[in-house]
Amino acid sequence: MKEAYEKPVILKLKTGMMNKFGSSPAYIRKIRKEIDGVPVEELVEKFGSPLFVFSEKKLRQKFREVKNAFTLRYPNVEFSWSYKTNYLDAICAVLHQEGETAEVVSEFEYEKARRLGVPGNQIIYNGPYKPYDSLVTAVKEGARINIDHFEEIADLEKVADELGVKPRVGIRLNMDTGIHPQWSRFGFNLESGQALDAVKRIASGGKLELVGLHCHIGTFILDPHAYEVEVRKLVNFAYTVEDQFGFKIDYLDIGGGFPSKNRLKGIYLPPEVAVPSVDEFAERVCSALLSSLRPGDYPKLILESGRAIVDEAGYLITTVHAAKRLPSGLKAYVLDAGVNILFTAFWYKFNIEIDREVYGTSEPCVLYGPLCMNIDVVDDLTYLPPLPRGTRLILSPVGAYNVTQWMQFIRYRPAVVLIGENGEVDLIREAEDLTDIVRREKLPERLKLEW
Amino acid sequence: MGKLERLAINDEGFIFDPETGNSYTVNKTGLFIIKFLKEGKSEEEIVKALSEKFDVSEEDARRDLVDFMEQLRLYGLLEGENV
Numbered sequence: 001m002k003e004a005y006e007k008p009v010i011l012k013l014k015t016g017m018m019n020k021f022g023s024s025p026a027y028i029r030k031i032r033k034e035i036d037g038v039p040v041e042e043l044v045e046k047f048g049s050p051l052f053v054f055s056e057k058k059l060r061q062k063f064r065e066v067k068n069a070f071t072l073r074y075p076n077v078e079f080s081w082s083y084k085t086n087y088l089d090a091i092c093a094v095l096h097q098e099g100e101t102a103e104v105v106s107e108f109e110y111e112k113a114r115r116l117g118v119p120g121n122q123i124i125y126n127g128p129y130k131p132y133d134s135l136v137t138a139v140k141e142g143a144r145i146n147i148d149h150f151e152e153i154a155d156l157e158k159v160a161d162e163l164g165v166k167p168r169v170g171i172r173l174n175m176d177t178g179i180h181p182q183w184s185r186f187g188f189n190l191e192s193g194q195a196l197d198a199v200k201r202i203a204s205g206g207k208l209e210l211v212g213l214h215c216h217i218g219t220f221i222l223d224p225h226a227y228e229v230e231v232r233k234l235v236n237f238a239y240t241v242e243d244q245f246g247f248k249i250d251y252l253d254i255g256g257g258f259p260s261k262n263r264l265k266g267i268y269l270p271p272e273v274a275v276p277s278v279d280e281f282a283e284r285v286c287s288a289l290l291s292s293l294r295p296g297d298y299p300k301l302i303l304e305s306g307r308a309i310v311d312e313a314g315y316l317i318t319t320v321h322a323a324k325r326l327p328s329g330l331k332a333y334v335l336d337a338g339v340n341i342l343f344t345a346f347w348y349k350f351n352i353e354i355d356r357e358v359y360g361t362s363e364p365c366v367l368y369g370p371l372c373m374n375i376d377v378v379d380d381l382t383y384l385p386p387l388p389r390g391t392r393l394i395l396s397p398v399g400a401y402n403v404t405q406w407m408q409f410i411r412y413r414p415a416v417v418l419i420g421e422n423g424e425v426d427l428i429r430e431a432e433d434l435t436d437i438v439r440r441e442k443l444p445e446r447l448k449l450e451w
Numbered sequence: 452m453g454k455l456e457r458l459a460i461n462d463e464g465f466i467f468d469p470e471t472g473n474s475y476t477v478n479k480t481g482l483f484i485i486k487f488l489k490e491g492k493s494e495e496e497i498v499k500a501l502s503e504k505f506d507v508s509e510e511d512a513r514r515d516l517v518d519f520m521e522q523l524r525l526y527g528l529l530e531g532e533n534v
Contacts, residue, residue, distance in 0.1 A: 005507040008481035008519040010466075012526060013474045325518055329525040361478060388511065 006359040007386035029362065029385060032353035032394045035315055036419040040355045040392050043417065048431060049319040049392065050337035052403060052416040056094055059313035059399075060421070063098050066258075066305055069278045073286035076298045080124050082256055083109040085306030085400050086314075089116055090418050090428035095309070103304045107134035110143070124253070124302070126172070126214065128186060135159050139167045146170040146214040146253065148187055153201055153208070160207040170212025170253065171198050173237065177217050177229040186216065190233060196240070203245045210247040213238055216255025216304070220264060224276050224284040230254055231288040238299070253302035254285065260311035262397050263349045278308065307400040314399020316342065317355075318378075320391045321370065331365040333387060338369015338376040341413060342398065343405040345378050355392035358385040367393075371410050403429075408437060454530045455489050468528070475526070480505065484519055488529075494520075 033040060036055050043051055063079075070077045080103035081095045087109060092102070093116060102113040105127035113123055120141025128148045130138075132155055138145055139159050147153055147169055160167055172187030173195050188195040202208050213234050217226055231254060238249040258281055261271040289301065318337035326332050339345050352367075362383040369376035378395070387393075406413055416429040459467040464482045466475040477485065483504070487497045494516060501512040523529045 002506040003504060005501075005505040005511075006478055006480050007515050008478065008484050010475050010477045010481050010519070010522050010526065010528075013476060323514075323518065325521040325525070327525075329522065331518075361476075386515075389514075 004359065007388075009361050009363060009386060011361060011363065029358075030351070030353040031355070031357060033355055035394070037423050038419055038425055040317055040394060043425065044317055044319070044392060046425075047415045047417055047427065049317055050335075050341065050414045051317045052341075052398070052414065052429075053315045053317060054091065054399060054416065054418045054428070055313050055315070056418055057421050059091070059094055059310060060098060062312060063095060063100070063309050066278050066282075066303075066309055067098070069282035070286065070301070070303065073282055074289055074298075074301055076300045078251075078300055078302045080253075080302055080304050081309075082304045082306030083113065084404055086310045086403055087112055088403055088416060088428055090426070091310065092116055107131055107137075110134060110138065114141075124304070126304075130155075132159075136162065139163060139165065144168070144170060144212065144251075146172045146187075146212065147198070148172050150198065150201065153198065153205070157205050157207045166207060166209050168209045168211045169202075170214050170251065171195065171202070171210065172214040172216075173234070175215065175217075175230065175233050177226040177233075179218060179221060179223060179226045181218070183216070183218050187214070190237060195237065199241050199245055199247075203247070210241065210245070211249065212251040212253060213241075213249055214253040214255065214302075217257060219257050220259045220307070221257045222259055222274060222276065224281045227254065227281060228284040228288040231285055232292050235289065235292040239294070249299055251300040251302050252289075253304065256304040256306050256308070258305050258308035260307045260397055260400065262311060262344075263351075265347055265349055311397040311400035314397060314402070316395045316398045316402070318393050318395060320387050320389055320393065322389065323387065326366070331363055331386075332368055333365060333384075334368050334370065335378060335393065336370050337395075337414070338371045338378060340369065340371055340376070340409045340411060341406040342369070342378060342395070342402055343407075344398065344401055349379065349382075350395040350398065352379065352382060352384070353394040353396075354384070354387070355394065358387060358391065360385045373410075408432065412436075453489075454528055455485065458485075458528070460485065471527075473526075475528075480515075481519060484516065485523075488520075488523075 035053050036057055067079060079100045081092060081100040083102060083104045101122040102118045103124045104110045104113055120143045123143040125138045125143045125145045135155055136159050156167055173190050174184050174187045175190040176182055188198045202210050215230055215234060217230050234252050241247050242249060259275045261275055263271050267274050316337055318335045320333050321336050322334040324332050362385050364381055365384050366380055367378040369378055403416060412432040415427060415431040418426050418428045464477040466477055484497055487500060497516055498509050498512045501507060502509045
């Protein structure tokens with residue numbers, strides 16, 4: 001009987017290094033053999049590696065958690081799914097089933113929502129660049145449009161003339177809520193008086209009906225107080241508009257920006273400690289609303305939460321292709337997934353789980369992707385036991401932005417599967433092949449090669 | 452006498468380098484390899500010994516041995532006849 005094997009490791013001992021959490025990374029090891037009951041190996045055998053895996057159970061659970069937090073505290077709430085966070089049909093369909101409307105920021109996203117069967121009046125159309133034709137369509141179909149700049153007011157007035165209707169619109173505001181960086185490039189600034197000028201401009205034109213205010217203060221906001229400031233300023237401004245111009249503000253859209261339980265690089269505390277709960281955000285928002293609204297007035301509160309809902313429902317399975325030793329002594333692994341499909345690796349430190357028990361002491365290592373590019377680093381320093389070739393790593397949370405911002409660069413984009421609530425596994429996006437990439441290419445006759 | 456021969460190594464895998472004052476810990480497999488290196492065994496002999504004693508293929512053992520010797524070299528523990 002042979003003895004169990006452990007890869008040979010030698011570690012230099014350092015004195016004077018303290019670890020106040022008492023749990024050295026050398027002993028922390030997270031194993032995950034399945035996702036929602038489906039073995040990791042089975043998923044890879046069937047759909048290949050790397051592989052994005054979404055959990056329908058987790059997605060619905062997360063949405064209901066956010067929904068409950070707000071609807072328990074305020075009587076009139078709408079959730080609008082931020083398409084740019086993840087516009088895979090299957091993901092959008094799950095959230096539309098749960099009652100979310102669609103929040104889009106381009107004609108492409110608008111068309112994708114319509115194609116999926118979302119009625120125009122269940123779409124919120126945001127963004128700084130709305131081509132004229134898309135405004136015509138959106139007005140015709142009754143979408144809610146939040147205006148970003150003065151040119152767009154003029155465009156919409158033209159659409160109103162063309163169609164002979166009075167479109168109901170919102171305007172986007174930007175404001176100081178005490179957080180940095182302050183997003184000032186979208187919409188009209190509140191403090192400078194620009195927002196009020198926009199309202200004056202709309203009122204004097206007489207062709208648009210102002211019915212909503214929109215604001216989105218930033219992304220991955222860790223301070224719930226900022227939302228309280230945002231809400232109070234929106235309510236005050238709404239009443240100024242109502243009292244001075246006779247419009248009725250039907251909705252206050254506070255955007256999104258709620259964080260997920262992901263670890264931002266540069267933040268020392270783990271996300272369980274650093275990220276406030278959704279209840280805390282809901283409490284601040286709703287109590288600010290209820291304390292500043294006039295009696296009997298309950299305008300619709302719209303939330304465009306994206307990351308907070310989908311991020312934790314997404315996993316990426318990736319395979320160790322090679323191990324190497326850098327001249328610095330650091331161990332390095334080459335994975336089959338890199339920043340081409342993990343855009344968020346630039347600012348997040350993912351949770352890394354291993355698909356099997358691996359014996360041996362953890363050592364510091366760096367995880368590289370498969371690209372022949374120096375920037376392709378998935379994790380610049382983590383602690384893992386000596387991993388044999390072929391080990392699968394499960395990275396999470398990766399459900400937000402990765403499958404929309406991924407690039408077809410050097411490698412094909414991998415398959416995406418959804419695990420249903422009863423453990424059924426559905427392919428929701430096939431892995432790409434050469435035909436996807438060359439479909440739009442044209443080679444001039446004179447350049448045809450004759451080898 | 453090579454560098455490895457001057458190291459103080461105990462049975463638990465604790466290593467002390469009297470020249471630099473550095474100390475190291477090594478796991479069971481690592482200790483096994485160092486013992487053979489001190490005896491001047493060749494890489495092929497070590498690979499064979501590893502696969503006979505432990506539940507590992509010669510191919511995996513060879514790959515790990517290369518990496519382990521790389522680590523020893525980076526710590527300055529391999530020199531002279533061992534290199």
